[in-house]
Amino acid sequence: METYRVFYIETKDKLFGYLMRLTGDYQLSSDILQESFTRMLSSYGTGEQNKALLFRIARNALMDSRRKGKQTRDVEDYDLKDDKDPEKEMMVRESYQRVIKAMGHLEELERDILSMSVSSDFSYREIANIVGISEANVRVKIHRARARLKDILKRGGKNDV
């Protein structure tokens, strides 16, 4: 149990960073963070400490949550395009708010891959395995996402994107 605690401490910040960059939503990211560790523990026990597996579980949990959210909740709760919600912005560092807003304009898979790349130390091959696309595709999408982000940030200037 103690070594799992170490795994938890070492990985939770990275996973949370990924979820925040991907969703921009503090509450949702917190829920998925907790759900991911809980799912991993209940399915694999404390012996399994594979970070790639954890990220895969988190992506699935997020997909489940969005699917469920669509059925039971109004769109506004989990609407990723909604970048004007002050409650969501509140928890994001002031210096990062511009980046989160800009990332909201990326295509979903590009945002996912870029978020994963910058939040973890996964190689392109590992990311390809987690996401289920080819390594070459990861390479293309990561750079496209960075280039788009650069354009968006440049166009948006200091105040608004």
Next chain:
Amino acid sequence: MYDMVSLFIDDELTLDLKHDFVENIHNDQEFYLETIDFIDQEKLLRGDVVDRVPDTGYVEQSFKNRFFRSVMRPLAYGLAGAATMVLVVWMSWVNHAQIPAHMNRFVIYRPDVTKVEIAGSFTGWERIPLTSLGQSGYWEVTLEVPTGVHRYTYILEGETPFADPTILAVESDDFGGINSILTTES
């Protein structure tokens, strides 16, 4: 050629590509400037997104939390709304180095009340008053918290329980209230 910049940033260049990359930097001023821009953007991108990552207390309360999730979730959203008004700072994380590991500083921002207390398993559920920090609206108290898992709540005006909005791990108590769950490490 430009996706070499990403390969460079992500440590994915082979030795041959490293050679080409350095050649490009050397020969192409525009490529050089572009690369610098991407690196600066990357520093921004990899910066901290939030001030504090929540401790979800994944093991200790995961099952209870699942059970209460349907009840808790609407409340959590309500709390998030209240939090735009009520900003609570969990200073123990910030000042970790200055306070011994077993001391926790509880800080809450409630300029709209005249009395704040805290009660929890670490106080034997005795109410301990928080001290108002001048006119700032902040209330604070530093308490000894033994290593382990603890439940607690704030009490406003001597009667209204108020769960700590920065602690996402919560559970219902037997009296219809909500307790925050705090896990401390040695």
